Amino acid sequence: MPDSAEVFDLTSLRVPIVVAPMAGGPSTPALVIAAAQAEAVGFLAAGYKSVNALAGEIDEVVASGVDAYGVNLFVPGGPARDLGAVLRYREELEPVARRYNVEVGHVVEFDDDAYADKVDLVISRRVPLVSFTFGLPGESVVDRLHGAGIAAVATVADPIDAKAAAAQGVDALCVQGFEAGGHRATLSTTAEPSQTSTIELVREVAELVDIPIIAAGGIATGAHVDAALAAGAVAVQLGTALLDSAEAGTKPTHRAALRNSRFTETVVTRAFSGRPARALRNEFTDRYSPLAPAEYPQLHHLTSPLRSAAALAGDPEFLNLWAGTSFRDSDFGPAAEIIARIWSQTAAARGLGS
Known part of the structure; x- marks a missing residue:
């Protein structure tokens, strides 16, 4: 069985930006492909899709020549x-x-959102990265992913959940602060979400685990990225920042609301x-x-x-109208250009070449 050195290594990204999985329409194969063009990594959102629809999206990404991408799965509750x-x-x-x-x-x-069948699909297609939201995958699923050379990422919003995920052998954590748009990554339906900011939560989790952290929540500018990396993240996740990008499948009414002074x-x-x-x-x-x-x-x-x-x-x-606290920083345009601009701002702040 492959060890963690043989699965996708998030620390190897030249542009340490992940495009969030956004279920319900915004995540598209075109957005994942655009992320790859910017040397970032995009995720497809499996939530609410049929297995066949998800398979078609995976095929579209692979056919484009993209070899670094991910799929996010919703872990079902009772x-x-x-x-x-x-x-x-x-x-x-x-x-x-x-x-x-x-x-x-x-x-x-x-x-159950066809969870078991979707796990089987991502394993059969050897999707490089598979992330989990609303619950932890469990050691048996993590072992199956590793057996296929797939990296497992758990999405968490609490230090205790982060420790539990690390104990299951996942390869990385997506740590979601209170600023994040869309669903909070609580592991139970009844849990109340933490009020801890993304930066503070990343710091707390980094002290508890020894696996890579993706910082998520309220990140839309180079300054945000710089702060997250300084706090201990190896990459950041952009969601709301790309809701209005050309390749996103965001509904027109949703797009307009992001720019409407009424909201x-x-x-x-x-x-x-x-x-x-x-x-x-x-x-x-x-x-x-x-x-x-x-x-x-x-x-x-x-x-x-x-x-x-x-x-x-x-x-x-x-x-x-899912949106994070930095929704006013979202911008229309090609996703690859938005990502490149944010990374250029970050590189300048960190004294790096863009």
Whole structure:
């Protein structure tokens, strides 16, 4: 079985930037390919996709000649703990459904997002990097990945979870601070996310583990990258900074909201999916954050048709506008140019050649 020296080495990146997996549309093969053009590493987001759809995206990336890329998997939890709470929340959502003349989504007691089949797929395709969110892969999955020469990355938002992940033998940690947009990387649905900043969390985790750290959360400028590397990260992850890039699959309504002066702050809410996630504050977050039970993916399925209808209507007030705290630094343009600009700023700050 290969050891860690035989799998992808994140410390070898000339441009130590990772493009975040962003489920629900923003992550595309084109974005991964653009990252490679900038000598960075991009991730496909397997969440909410069928196995066949994910296979097609992997094929597209490989066919382009990219040999350094990753896939992110959602680790499933258990069935709903309180279906009554889910049903009550469904009733609360009816006014939004009537607004768009659609039905609230069906109640789904359990959904594993085809996790086992997706693990089999990434192993059969020998994807260089596989990361895990919402849970840890377990030693048996890590061993299987290593057996195929694949590096395993665990996404964590807490020092205790970081130690647990390292003990399972993962090759690197994606350490997510409170500034991060989208879903927080808590390992349980009910856990409340930490308020620790990305830089401070990287420092704390670096003292506890001896494996590479990718810093994630609020990173959108060269100064942010410089601070994260100085704190002990070997690379940084860009997500929100690339939401408006040309290659991202971000919905037009979402793109426009990032530039709309109407939206001035982000909030962490369970309203859209049941898991805590950072989004632009809008009418939906104001109305439903206090009502949302900690039931994922049940709430995701309930709100899915509402979010789709809001996007179709061009209505940002009822759409999940995932965004980190540095959303104002996101920019439109080719992703490779955005990455190159951020790295050039970093290199200048660190006295390096770009």
